[in-house]
Amino acid sequence: MLPQKCPSCENILSVKRLSCEKCGTEVEGLYQMPVLASLSNAHQEFIIQFIKASGSLKEMAEIKKLSYPTVRNQLNEIIDAIKEKEK
Amino acid sequence: MNGKNDTPGFDVLFFNPFLRFSGAPLLITGLIAIILAAIIGSFSDAQFNAVLNVQVIGLIKPPLYYLITLNILNWLISTLFFLVLGGILSKTKFRIIDIVSTQAFARWPNIMAALAPLIMKVPGFGTTITAVYIVQCSAYLCLSLMVALMYNSYKVSFDLKGGRLVASFIIGLFLAQTVSLVLTYNILQKIW
Numbered sequence: 390m391l392p393q394k395c396p397s398c399e400n401i402l403s404v405k406r407l408s409c410e411k412c413g414t415e416v417e418g419l420y421q422m423p424v425l426a427s428l429s430n431a432h433q434e435f436i437i438q439f440i441k442a443s444g445s446l447k448e449m450a451e452i453k454k455l456s457y458p459t460v461r462n463q464l465n466e467i468i469d470a471i472k473e474k475e476k
Numbered sequence: 477m478n479g480k481n482d483t484p485g486f487d488v489l490f491f492n493p494f495l496r497f498s499g500a501p502l503l504i505t506g507l508i509a510i511i512l513a514a515i516i517g518s519f520s521d522a523q524f525n526a527v528l529n530v531q532v533i534g535l536i537k538p539p540l541y542y543l544i545t546l547n548i549l550n551w552l553i554s555t556l557f558f559l560v561l562g563g564i565l566s567k568t569k570f571r572i573i574d575i576v577s578t579q580a581f582a583r584w585p586n587i588m589a590a591l592a593p594l595i596m597k598v599p600g601f602g603t604t605i606t607a608v609y610i611v612q613c614s615a616y617l618c619l620s621l622m623v624a625l626m627y628n629s630y631k632v633s634f635d636l637k638g639g640r641l642v643a644s645f646i647i648g649l650f651l652a653q654t655v656s657l658v659l660t661y662n663i664l665q666k667i668w
Contacts, residue, residue: 455496456632458571459498461635465568
């Protein structure tokens with residue numbers, strides 16, 4: 390799992406180094422973590438499923454075996470998390 | 477949200493079936509439960525004369541259509557108040573069918589509450605203190621379960637949290653109880 394907060398001061402971490410697994414090239418800099426990547430694993434998984442379901446909450450409810458309002462509330466939770474990250 | 481395995485277990489579903497079920501199928505099941513409770517009540521002399529009331533009636537037996545009307549009105553009144561309050565307080569989109577169907581299903585414990593007074597018809601036992609005690613205890617248990625279900629119905633349908641949820645639920649329940657009592661004793665009872 391991608392660490393998001395500094396274990397020492399709890400500040401949001403940035404990406405400093407990226408590397409190519411094939412040739413070993415490394416790119417160094419200071420990149421902000423994308424909002425989607427900074428969400429929890431469960432939230433990211435929900436977003437992927439949601440896109441695969443063509444953005445249909447009804448279909449999501451069927452896939453996850455949950456009621457429509459429960460799935461919609463989960464989406465609200467993610468929206469709140471994204472808004473919080475964008476602040 | 478726990479990722480792939482979000483399906484709640486039976487213990488969770490007993491008190492909050494609305495995590496798993498909603499919409500038209502739940503509405504139909506709820507309506508069947510509402511009507512069934514009235515039919516059973518017509519045999520056991522149980523009458524639901526307000527949103528949170530169950531009463532074992534005396535010698536004067538009201539007709540079945542009256543008992544069904546009472547049950548349907550109790551459901552509609554509570555739904556209406558929660559719809560208005562939830563509509564005002566909710567910051568998210570909601571579907572009317574969700575509160576209508578979940579409130580209907582939340583009234584299923586009335587079936588058990590209507591069944592309990594049948595033991596008062598058992599010859600030799602029905603008139604004892606024990607029988608009365610059993611009926612009262614089951615009425616309180618059914619009422620508690622129904623309130624828990626109504627609360628979860630309101631919570632799931634409008635995605636409310638914290639103090640807003642608790643305060644508005646209590647207000648809605650109080651208003652629904654008052655209006656249904658007034659309606660039963662001042663209008664409906666005079667009609668039949």
